[in-house]
Amino acid sequence: GAVVSQHPSRVICKSGTSVKIECRSLDFQATTMFWYRQFPKQSLMLMATSNEGSKATYEQGVEKDKFLINHASLTLSTLTVTSAHPEDSSFYICSARVLGSSNQPQHFGDGTRLSIL
Amino acid sequence: EDQVTQSPEALRLQEGESSSLNCSYTVSGLRGLFWYRQDPGKGPEFLFTLYSAGEEKEKERLKATLTKKESFLHITAPKPEDSATYLCAVQSSSTLTFGKGTMLLVSP
Numbered sequence: 230g231a232v233v234s235q236h237p238s239r240v241i242c243k244s245g246t247s248v249k250i251e252c253r254s255l256d257f258q259a260t261t262m263f264w265y266r267q268f269p270k271q272s273l274m275l276m277a278t279s280n281e282g283s284k285a286t287y288e289q290g291v292e293k294d295k296f297l298i299n300h301a302s303l304t305l306s307t308l309t310v311t312s313a314h315p316e317d318s319s320f321y322i323c324s325a326r327v328l329g330s331s332n333q334p335q336h337f338g339d340g341t342r343l344s345i346l
Numbered sequence: 347e348d349q350v351t352q353s354p355e356a357l358r359l360q361e362g363e364s365s366s367l368n369c370s371y372t373v374s375g376l377r378g379l380f381w382y383r384q385d386p387g388k389g390p391e392f393l394f395t396l397y398s399a400g401e402e403k404e405k406e407r408l409k410a411t412l413t414k415k416e417s418f419l420h421i422t423a424p425k426p427e428d429s430a431t432y433l434c435a436v437q438s439s440s441t442l443t444f445g446k447g448t449m450l451l452v453s454p
Contacts, residue, residue: 235389271446272446275441324389332395332397334392337390340387340388
């Protein structure tokens with residue numbers, strides 16, 4: 230149980246392109262989903278918390294106009310990297326938590342490797 | 347500010363050579379401590395949740411323990427397929443904070 234699917238797994242595109250990443254909870258509902266960024270040999274850094282039916286909460290230093298988040302249903306959140314540039318190249322990972330208290334574990338997707346040329 | 351420190355950064359073991367990974371933490375109001383396994387190019391895979399000091403959880407060759415200041419992930423008789431990065435994370439009332447992980451390599 231608690232499977233999270235993330236798509237696409239890899240994107241290579243030109244500078245200036247906007248890229249959309251989908252995160253789906255397949256066998257459970259999630260009012261809250263999370264978006265992380267991970268650099269090589271570094272830990273996961275939380276970018277934003279996605280709340281179903283309301284605006285996302287962004288961490289300090291994360292540009293909300295650059296990283297658009299939509300959480301339209303209890304099983305789907307999307308992250309759009311707008312006008313991507315080479316410095317946006319990274320490994321983006323989403324997670325979701327089963328409905329309930331915050332002491333439940335987050336379950337992660339397999340990540341999206343974004344490469345901007 | 348919550349902090350998680352994992353040691354060692356990297357660990358190389360021979361198959362069958364048991365060892366332990368450490369996760370030291372400071373957190374205001376621990377809601378849970380989580381262990382994850384991450385394979386290269388993949389997202390973290392959930393292993394264990396520990397909620398209170400003295401608690402232990404086991405799964406195959408892995409056993410996680412918790413005190414008020416640290417958690418250990420004990421690996422008994424590891425196999426090459428146990429090679430991965432193991433991440434520790436602590437949940438406070440508002441935030442999940444990850445350590446940088448321990449990269450484990452088990453050689454045949």
